[in-house]
Amino acid sequence: MKKSGLVGFIVFIFLLSACSQGQSQQSNPNDLSWDEIKQQADGTTVNIHMWGGDEGINQYMDEWVAPRLKEQYNITLERVPMDTQNILQKLQSEKQAGKKDGTIDIVWVNGENFKNAKENGLLYGPFRDQLPNFNDYYDQDSLAFQYDFGTPTEGYEAPWGKVQFVFQYDSNKISNPPKSFDELQSWINENPGKFTYPNPDDFSGNAFLRQLLYATVDDPKEIIEEPFSNEYATKKAEPMWEYLRTIKPDLWRNGEHYPASLTELDRLYSQGDVWMTMGYNEARAEHLIEQGVFPESTRSFVMEPGSLGNTHFLAIPFNSSNKSGAMAAINFLLSPDAQYKKLEPTYWGDNTPISVDKLPEEQQKKFESLDRGETVLSTERLENSFLPEADSGYVEWIKENWKDEIIRNQ
Known part of the structure; x- marks a missing residue:
């Protein structure tokens, strides 16, 4: 081989090697300006691993978010459906193995999963306060963003949405839905076989039990304000x-x-087969009706003493190989346009954590005039019934004890 050919071949191999290492050699975003972060994110792929059990959410990500993220940031978004617990197990295994270049760039997380991820060093950060959209349009002092089920967030996650737990029912079959858990018990007794709830290993089933726990104590504040302990919970x-x-x-x-x-x-x-369902999203029935899954006679209700509500977040794994791309994508997901589309019932209908009063006047009017759909309870009803989540320790405790108390205790 001629010398010039050899040199060219070496240069080619060097460039190929650099490309193959790709995003793993990015500079730490903490050391960069936002313009430099965007530049570093340009042309990259961001892998978001998230719960995939809701088709409306999936369509929002695939049909609306992904093409606009590509257009505005030249970022390719790859959505990977996976339960959060499995995501964290994967990250824990990679941390134990010393794997520095992971395949997950963003995770959708909150509650017990965030607490576990943060305590085990599975997250990158803090990064939230570098996001322009968070600084411009969100209440940076809000306790809803500072704490996640009692765990300080400390900038390791960015608020993506907020939801409340509601029940859905078929108004053609139920004229007056129950107003309390006592009334629900009577209704179940009078309509055997027409109600059930998910196994509390499922997030919605677990939320149903936490909602019930609030209703069966003298005052929900007893649970909300008391730090979790096995003795107290028992x-x-x-x-x-x-x-x-x-x-x-x-x-x-x-x-x-x-x-x-x-x-x-x-x-x-x-x-x-049953006449009620439930979920941690006050607007979830809208797209399910539109898709022909739920009957058009579906309506929503909440019961006393109130409705559980929380904020959900986006975080970046400790070993993401594209942290700049992840930050750019999260910043886009926090933008007024992305939040408005998420609020629309077309796909998701998820409520927004954005501070509407921080938006330009035209965008404020747009948010305030949005009709979320006939099945969505009024903002006033939701706000008046809002109850914050208790210590995240209750989530796992309920999972561990439900089988003994209900399945095995015949």
């Missing part, structure tokens, strides 16, 4: 377990089987 939860044991014989399939997921419960509702 003491306060006995009325909840007794309630669940009481309604069990009149549940769908006599309480011998519980839906493994919200998707399964929704299917039972859409088929008319």
